Amino acid sequence: MPDTLLASGQAVYWIGAVMLIMARVGFIIYFMPGIGEQAVPVRVRAMIILVFAISLAASGVIDLPVLSGLGEFFRYLALEATIGLFFGLLLRLAIWMLSITGTIIAQVIGLAQMLGIALETEAQTITANALAMAGAALLLSMDYHVSVFARVVTLYGDIPAGALGLVDPMFFVMRGFEAFGIAIMLAWPFVAVNLLYNICLGFINKALPSLMVAFVGAPFMIGAGIMLLAFSITTMLLVWGDRAPSIIGWL
Numbered sequence: 001m002p003d004t005l006l007a008s009g010q011a012v013y014w015i016g017a018v019m020l021i022m023a024r025v026g027f028i029i030y031f032m033p034g035i036g037e038q039a040v041p042v043r044v045r046a047m048i049i050l051v052f053a054i055s056l057a058a059s060g061v062i063d064l065p066v067l068s069g070l071g072e073f074f075r076y077l078a079l080e081a082t083i084g085l086f087f088g089l090l091l092r093l094a095i096w097m098l099s100i101t102g103t104i105i106a107q108v109i110g111l112a113q114m115l116g117i118a119l120e121t122e123a124q125t126i127t128a129n130a131l132a133m134a135g136a137a138l139l140l141s142m143d144y145h146v147s148v149f150a151r152v153v154t155l156y157g158d159i160p161a162g163a164l165g166l167v168d169p170m171f172f173v174m175r176g177f178e179a180f181g182i183a184i185m186l187a188w189p190f191v192a193v194n195l196l197y198n199i200c201l202g203f204i205n206k207a208l209p210s211l212m213v214a215f216v217g218a219p220f221m222i223g224a225g226i227m228l229l230a231f232s233i234t235t236m237l238l239v240w241g242d243r244a245p246s247i248i249g250w251l
Contacts (some may be wrong), residue, residue, distance in 0.1 A: 009179045013056065016073060017064055020161060021053040023080035025152055031088030032148060033095045034136040052149065079162045086167050087155070087250055091148070093179045094244040098135040100183035101236070102128030108187075108194035109225025110218055127229065131236070138237055141246070147251050155250070171249065179247045186236050190225060197221050 026049045030036050035048060056062055067073045100228035106112045115123040124132075139145070159166045201217050245251055 016067070017057040018050075018053050020064055020073075020076060020080055021056050022049060023077050024084035024161075025049060025056070027050055027081060027084035027088040028091065028148070028152060029088075031092040032145065033091060034140045035145060036088075036092075037136060046237075048140075048157065052152075061153060062183050064161050068085075076162045079140065079164045082164055083159060083167055086169075086172060090172060090175060090248050090250060093137070093247050094240075095132050095135055096184045097123060097179040097244075097247065098131040098240060099128045101186040101243065102131040104183070104187035105225070105229065107191045108190045109229075110222045111225070131233070133137055134233070134237055135240060138241055143240070144251070151251050175247050175248055182240070182247070186240065189232065190228060193224065193228060194221070197224075 029043065029052070031051050036045065065076065067076060103112075103125055106114070106127040109127075111127060112125060116128050197217065197220075204217075
C-alpha cells in the first residue's frame with residue numbers, strides 16, 4: 001500500500017482506497033450468482049461489498065497507485081468500475097445460461113405464459129426461475145463464492161488497479177457465444193420432443209380434420225414436458241456445473 005492515495009492525509013487515503021476497491025468488487029458481488037440475486041436485500045449486498053472492501057484495504061495485500069488529484073482519482077474509479085463490470089458479467093453468464101435454457105423449455109412444452117416471480121429485473125417463466133435458483137444453490141453448495149472472494153484478491157496481481165488494457169472484450173463475447181450454445185444444448189431434448197409432437201400432430205390432423213387435435217395434444221405435451229424435466233433436471237445441472245467454470249473463465 002502507498003503512504004498516500006490523494007496526498008491529502010490518512011483519512012482521505014482510507015476513503016479513497018475503499019472507494020477504489022468498491023468500484024471493482026462492487027460489480028463483481030452485485031452480479032454474483034446467489035449473493036447478487038435480486039431476492040437478496042440491497043442493504044445486505046451493500047454491507048457485504050463494504051465489509052469486503054474495507055477488509056481488503058486494511059489488509060495491505062492490494063497495491064493501489066499514488067494519485068495526485070481528484071481528476072486522476074475519478075479516472076481510476078471509472079477504470080476499476082469497468083473492470084469489475086467485465087468480471088461480474090462473466091459470473092452472471094452462468095445463471096443467464098440456465099435462464100435461457102428454462103425459457104426455451106417453457107416455450108416448447110407450452111408453459112411460456114406462466115410467469116414466476118421476478119428474480120431478475122423482470123418476471124421469467126417458471127422453468128427459467130427453477131433452473132436459475134437451482135443453479136445458484138448448486139454453486140453455493142460447491143463453495144464457489146469462497147473461490148470468487150479469494151480470486152478477487154489475486155486478480156489484482158494479474159490486472160492491477162486501472163489496467164483496463166489487460167481486459168480483452170472479445171473474451172466476454174466468446175464466452176457469451178459459448179454460454180448460448182450450451183443453453184441450446186441443454187434444452188435440445190425438449191426441442192426434439194416438441195418437434196416429434198408437432199409432426200405427429202400434423203399426421204393426426206391430416207387423417208382426422210374434424211378432430212381438434214391441438215386441444216387434445218396440448219395437455220399431453222405439457223404433462224410429458226414436465227415429466228421429462230423432472231427426470232432430466234439432475235443431469236442438466238451436472239452438465240451445467242461442469243461447463244460453468246469454463247464460461248466464467250477467471251476463477
